[in-house]
Each structure stands twice: as structure tokens, then as C-alpha cells.
Amino acid sequence: MKDLSAYKNAFSVIETPFYFYDTELLQRTVDEVSRASAKYGIDVHYAVKANVEERLLQIISAAGIGADAVSGNEVSRAVECGFPKNKVVFAGVGKTDKEIRQSLGIEAFNVESLQELEVIDSIAGAEGVMADVSLRINPGVDAHTHKFITTGLEANKFGLVPEEFQAAADLLGRLKNVRFTGLHFHVGSQITDIQEVFSQECARANEIAGFFESQGLKMEHIDLGGGLGVDYLTPDQNPVPDFELWFRTLSENMPRREGVRLFAEPGRSLVAQCGSLITKVLYIKKRTSKTFAVVDAGMNNLVRPALYGAYHRIDNICSQAPAEVYDIVGPVCESSDVWGTDRPLASCGRGDLLAIRSAGAYGSVMSSSYNLRDKAPAYFSDDFNI
Ligand code: LLP
Numbered sequence: 001m002k003d004l005s006a007y008k009n010a011f012s013v014i015e016t017p018f019y020f021y022d023t024e025l026l027q028r029t030v031d032e033v034s035r036a037s038a039k040y041g042i043d044v045h046y047a048v049k050a051n052v053e054e055r056l057l058q059i060i061s062a063a064g065i066g067a068d069a070v071s072g073n074e075v076s077r078a079v080e081c082g083f084p085k086n087k088v089v090f091a092g093v094g095k096t097d098k099e100i101r102q103s104l105g106i107e108a109f110n111v112e113s114l115q116e117l118e119v120i121d122s123i124a125g126a127e128g129v130m131a132d133v134s135l136r137i138n139p140g141v142d143a144h145t146h147k148f149i150t151t152g153l154e155a156n157k158f159g160l161v162p163e164e165f166q167a168a169a170d171l172l173g174r175l176k177n178v179r180f181t182g183l184h185f186h187v188g189s190q191i192t193d194i195q196e197v198f199s200q201e202c203a204r205a206n207e208i209a210g211f212f213e214s215q216g217l218k219m220e221h222i223d224l225g226g227g228l229g230v231d232y233l234t235p236d237q238n239p240v241p242d243f244e245l246w247f248r249t250l251s252e253n254m255p256r257r258e259g260v261r262l263f264a265e266p267g268r269s270l271v272a273q274c275g276s277l278i279t280k281v282l283y284i285k286k287r288t289s290k291t292f293a294v295v296d297a298g299m300n301n302l303v304r305p306a307l308y309g310a311y312h313r314i315d316n317i318c319s320q321a322p323a324e325v326y327d328i329v330g331p332v333c334e335s336s337d338v339w340g341t342d343r344p345l346a347s348c349g350r351g352d353l354l355a356i357r358s359a360g361a362y363g364s365v366m367s368s369s370y371n372l373r374d375k376a377p378a379y380f381s382d383d384f385n386i
Helices: 004-011 023-040 054-062 072-080 097-103 114-127 162-174 194-214 243-253 304-308
Strands: 018-021 042-047 066-069 088-090 108-111 131-137 178-185 221-223 261-264 275-286 291-295 314-316 323-329 338-346 353-356 378-380
Touching: 004 018, 004 275, 004 353, 023 042, 023 054, 023 243, 042 054, 042 243, 054 072, 066 072, 072 088, 072 097, 088 097, 097 114, 108 114, 108 178, 108 221, 114 131, 114 162, 114 178, 131 194, 162 194, 178 194, 194 243, 243 261, 304 338, 314 338
Parallel strands: 018 378, 042 066, 042 261, 066 088, 088 108, 108 131, 131 178, 178 221, 221 261, 291 323
Antiparallel strands: 018 275, 275 291, 275 353, 314 353, 323 338
16 A cells, blocks of 8 residues: 555546545455454455445455345446355345346345335245345444444334334245345444444344244344444554454354354445545635635535535645645535535645545445536556556
């Protein structure tokens, strides 16, 4: 992994804004997730929703990792980029009939409602195949993260709640075209209280697994979801997240059952740190109270700050000058199009390139053409001779 300032000449001839992905860092991250998951006996499925760039998916699939999809198109994309169809799981509260039909043959549909279970059964029946299903459970565990990325509470739309468990077990006993394979949990994203949140998730998962076993349903896997947080404040100090701690916590807190594999579904933690959004300073606006640096990347390119108030570190990769304090803002006609307020940044002027860091996850995939703006294209470190 090279310091981004090493690319400043190469970047200066590329139209901004653009995403830059450090494939060497991604490879290191993938190697570490593979090492740690093998050590603790956990099967990893990459949550494709975090980033769907073909070249990144190829690096991840080449490591033998499975995929976790949330739409029919993500299932197809994963398969096109090298993930075997029988290693793709598919979650989502609103799977359409078309998505279900095109996804038959995957490792598991993570079923989110009783009605969905019946619909999958009837579509599989009509196609003359069996569908492997696992139940997505809403475990009632608070992930202590932003409310928009908390998924495991009863108020959230996801999964089945305890009052539905008996009916789900009865239905699984009756339906002829679905085969029960396990349980799926996910409590939230950007979780930093690793021990506390994941030990609670495991305790609930263990109890709930006990219930389904008592109903005579045999599990093949328990999927504990994603959620491992990354260091947005100091990405250079922690470029590779602590997969060892996460998997150790899951492994120590989830009692093993004979023949039942444990799954984890990291999205953000695999791809966030390898991506930066590179943008150019267009104008400096000095006011008595503050100085604005107006850049050419906007909230349409990366919506996390505007949507969640998320913090992304910003570096001036063209200057080593002493720091000044800026409000760094985008060009979109919305007051929330702000990259950071009161940010110390090496003194910058028109034409300087800034790197908005840790942008590899939920960046490009959530972008839009709002204000009829162009989407930011992707460049990869191995295309540069640096
Ligand atoms: N599995 C399921 C079922 C999920 O819903 C998610 C993320 C993941 C895995 C991956 O979780 P991760 O390892 O990335 O935490 N757009 C938001 C994050 C939304 C996460 C949604 N679900 C953000 O930019 O922070």
C-alpha cells in the first residue's frame, strides 16, 4: 500500500472526481480475512452490497470466499465475477418473484417472512426444483450504531420475530419444495463494541437455534451476518480491520453444534479502506468566520456524510504545507453537501487533489446522478506504474 501522494502526478491528468482502489491493500485484507476465518473455522461470504466493482469482486472470489447478495442483480453480478452460485446467499425483505426464480440454485435464500417462505416454495415447485432456505431472524439485539444501519431490533423491518418462530417451524415441516438449511442473523453495521454486541448476538442465536432444533429441524449453518466496523478516523493506522478479534469473539461465544458451519458476511470491513474518492479543489471562499474549500465531488458521488453524518478523513495529497482549517464542501445544491467542517488540511489552493478516505464501502454503490452530475469512474492501483 502506497501513500496516495505518490500518485499525485499520475492523478493530475485524470478527470476528477474518481474512485481509486488500492488492490494491493484489498489483497492484504482478503488474505487476512482468509487466515483468521480458517483459524476459527468460519466461512466468509462477502456482502456484495458494499462494492460491486468487477475487479474487486474478482480478487475476493479468487480467495474462495462466498457472496451475500440482497437483490437478484447482485446474485447475477456475484456469479459473473467468479463466485460459485452454490456459495451465494440472498437476503432481503422484498424479494420479487423474478428475483427468486432467477436465484434458484443458490446456497440459501435468507427468508424474511412467512409469506415469502410460501412464495419461494411455490416458485420452486413450479420450476420443479428444491430451494434451500434459511430463516432470517430478527434477534432483538442493539448494535449501538447509527439508527439507519441498525437492523436487529423489532422496530426494524428485517427478519422473523419470536412470535413467528413456531409458525415458521410448522410451515417448514409442511412445504415440499423448500429445504431448511439454517438461520441467518444480522444486527447492524459499523459495529465497534465488538465483544459486547457480538457476544449478545451469539447468545440470542444460540437460544433461537435451540428452539428450531427442538422442532426437529436440522441446521447446516448459522450465519452471523456482517457488521465489523472500520477505522474512519485514522485509516493509515488500521488499514486492515481486526478480523482476528471479530472471529475469535464469534467463535468463543457461539457454542458449536455438530455438522453446523458458522458463516460471517463482512461487507464494509473488506473494502472500505482500499477505496478513496479523489476530488479537486475548485475554489477557496474566505469569510471572516471560516474558509470554504469547494471541491468537485458531491454527495451524489458519496452520500454517507450527507445521509448518516458519517466522518471520512480527508487528505490533501498535493501539499505538505502547514495546516489550515476549512469547511470542505461539494458542488451539489443542498446544504448537506458537506464533506467536513472545521477540518485541518494542508493549506490548499485551486487545483489541489484531496483524497476522501475509507470510501471503498457504500460509496460508489450508493451514488446517484442527482443534479444530473456524472458518476465517478473507478481506477485501480495496479493500472499505475508507481
Ligand atoms: N449482511 C446483511 C444481511 C446486511 O444487511 C449487511 C449490511 C451486511 C451483511 C454487511 O454488513 P457490513 O459488514 O458492511 O457492516 N450504507 C450503510 C451501511 C448499510 C449496511 C446494510 N447491511 C453505510 O454506508 O454505512
